[in-house]
Amino acid sequence: MHEMLDTLAYYFTFPFVRNALIVGVLVSLCAALLGVVLVLRRLSFIGDGLSHVAFGAMAVATVMGLSNNMLLILPVTIICSIALMQRQRNKQVQGDAKIAMLSVGSLAAGYILFNRFPPKGGNVSGDVCTTLFGSTSILTLSQNEVWLSLILSIAVCLIYIVFYNIIFSLTFDEEFAASQGINTKAYNVFIATIIATVISLAMNLVGSLLISALLVFPVVSAMRVCKSFRGVVICSAVFSAVCAAGGIVISILLGTPVGATIVASDAIGFALFSLIGRLKGI
């Protein structure tokens, strides 16, 4: 135990470890906050769909040789998020089918692009594996990426706090919110933009395939022990931050993939909270 603590103290002297912890905690916190909205609106799968769109956009950005992939990933993901969040009644292709089509189509297109136009001197399967599963992405962030992630995460948290009441209304009863004079269309576009931003950031933490875990696990775990909306929001944010920090620490100590370790921590946390909920009789 003492040796492990000494090793951990040594690892914390590395700047990229400190950056990974700060960015990881903030991004997972934002993901949990937005996960509450998505889970309660029965849109949990949208996170998965958007992360695959982000992967496809990243493949295009790599082929184009962009200096910063986020320049393409962010706008493309935001546009797709807005398109998917639009409620379209009586359309031939319904919401869940739309998400599924966009999700697998983007993933396939991205992988084909990587194979046909591999980056110079790169390892295609390694790059794809890292992007999909987030094995070391959070530990290999450039200084610009760290600052961008910090600024966007703090902005998302502040926006959530400022617009908390409107988000609450839109989550539970959109028609009632519209009747109260809230511009629901504009706010839905706004929320879709924030969701896309958080998903683009979260790709660095857990990879494209595991992003849903960051959105869903904290919320459903919090719902096992909390009864109110505010309680669920706070509990899921704390749960997500603790599991992300714990997952990063365990992965650097044991040499396991970072993304998968964070998701495993979330799963164990969910099991614990489910047990607590049962004991409490909720």
Added chain:
Amino acid sequence: MKKIFAILCTLCIAIYATAVPAQEEKYEGPNSMLNLAAKDYPDVPPFYEPLTIQHDLSRLSSTMAYAQLYDMLCNPEQYVGSAVKLKGPYMPYQSEDGEIMHFILVFDMQGCCELSLEMLPTRGANIEYPEMNTEIEVEGLFDICNDNGLRFVALRINRINVVGQN
């Protein structure tokens, strides 16, 4: 749908026009950061041993070793002159003009991603290179070199220690 497609296309063109970096310029730095007077990049004198190791990647977990080497390759200016210790498989590579280069590999925990660091002998070092994929341990000084305008990083070594079979 058509509107979204048109917006995406416009966006891609706009981003391509503004965000694609220009062609890489020729590196004008010294042939070796460890020997600023070097006439050629191999011209670096041997260092005194034993070294006081500042970055020991051999004692880190695979996740950390990979991340540390990645940081060294992306931000080499911060590590020039540092004493580094590495452990991993040895990999030779023959370039297009027939020159054989010598690398040590560091894998991530899944084994699908690898990073390599070129090893360059110091002046007069008579190094016997093992077979490919032999597990080796090296200690050396981190360097940034210039090969006719091409910038690259390398580890200057006096010797190679073989610690396992391939």
